Amino acid sequence: MRLGLVLGEVWNGLRRNLSVVISVILVTSVSLTFVGAAILMQLQVQQMKTFWYDRAQVAIYLCTDFDQSATCDGTDVTEEQIKAVEDALNSTVLKPYIDDAFFVDHDQAYKEFQKQFAGNPILDITKPEQLNQTYWVKLKDPSRSAIIQETFSGVPGVQSVSDQRSLLDRIFLFLGVASYTAIAIAGLMLVAAVLLISTTIRLSAFSRRREIGIMRLVGASNRFIQTPFIIEGIVAALVGSVLASVASVAVVKFFVQGFLAHEALHGALGGPKWAQQLVGWLGFGPFLVPPTFWTRWHNVAHHANTNHGDRDPDNFGTVRRYEKNPKARRFLKLAPGSGTWYSYLFLAYSFVFHAQVVLWFQTRHRKDFEGFDRRRAIVQSLACVAVWLGLAVFSGWAFVFTVIIPLIAANVLVQSYILTNHFLRPMSVSNNPVDNSMSLAKPAWLDALQFRFSHHVEHHLFPTMPSARAPRVRAWLQANVKQRYVCPPHWLALKLLYSTPRVYADAVTLTDVERPERTVDVVALWHGEVPAR
8 A cells, every 4th residue: 555645635634625634633632622521520529529538627716705506605614614625535445446546625726826827817706715625536547537526516605517518518529420421421522423424434435436446447456445544543543642642731721820820939739849839830931931020020029919909010000190191091002991892802911911011021120130140031931932933833834722722721711810800909008908809709620729719808808828728717707897898700800800990190090191080999898889990
């Protein structure tokens, strides 16, 4: 069999049926992407279950003077009641089920609270006696936690019994449903891909029926005739599988590692410096942002000057900025809320675009970047550009799927959080995150996958805090500063982002510099007193 002739027939077939071949590639790519996502999600769920369930404990919270439950009635737990709980834990009935149990009193709870909230104003209003004394119980078999709950629920001096597994179960239920749904959809799409590939081969054969007839007349074997058609199907499926692999890698890097890198570079994950930098490269490198640049830009310049007039590198600033530099007004037309049609494209490119603006221009004159190795960061960023260009050249026409779409999707995802975290909150000289930032309400399973990036007020309060602890801070904020803490649904925040101007006339008023009569009070906005315009 002559290889050159066979490959020539394959090329002719692909060229003649290009539209059908492209449809095969797309269907195969999408279906295999779903398969990859489902497998990754299922593996992650199993790993998370193993890790967290083995560490799950049962907490027996004892009464404080501030509790009004039936078993507490506004009085602190007595020594006799504490002794009764301890004796029950050491009894022959419960002892066989318990691996370890330890008691945390008011002072110990307060010391731990001080470690978690070091440097935060919340310490000034929190006293040791406000924190529950607690028995933490680790079971030999965490699934037997009902024994502890039944034993101590309703016991005098016990405020509540909390099994950490019950919190995890709800998260893993959502994750499990999502992964099995993805598997079902992937299975249907794989069937569609197989049928489409077979149809493609049939169509290709039908379009060349005269050539096939001639080859039969001159004595060509069935194998020689059929091989080009089979290879055409294999090539289309192979290209689709490559695109699916690239998509799966992009999902992990952009939609998981990007959020993980943010947490790692704040030091919330611990570990050696080189490991933090490695995670930073994996998460921010695709955005053309070297980890050292991100750390100085975000951790230093942004966190130290959050929504502080024109000092925050990540906002559109005050009216004064545009009075001083009228040419800068043209950039406002790109911004959400400007009303231009192209402002709706802002989320699709703005993270990469703004990062380059900060790197090439703001690093020259901002005091926060003094001593920063700007040239090295620019060279590293250009190296990232070279990698993307290399991938685009290697991909050929498929660069739309390997470069353009992943970058757009990643920008939209990240910016849908970043832009809503601060752009709809007041300016604040004191840099109090409760007043100048806001969080977002998201489904628990999605929040866990994105390392609780929606807990942004909580993050600004405690930048080095692991994201797993953020829900505890949110619960405290909602209970104690409910009037000041803002946490709308994500869709509502995006809607308001595109219906309000972006420039600050004063600390609480957003205005449109082109139409000064268009103003919004961002404090009244969240209390429903004025509409967005």
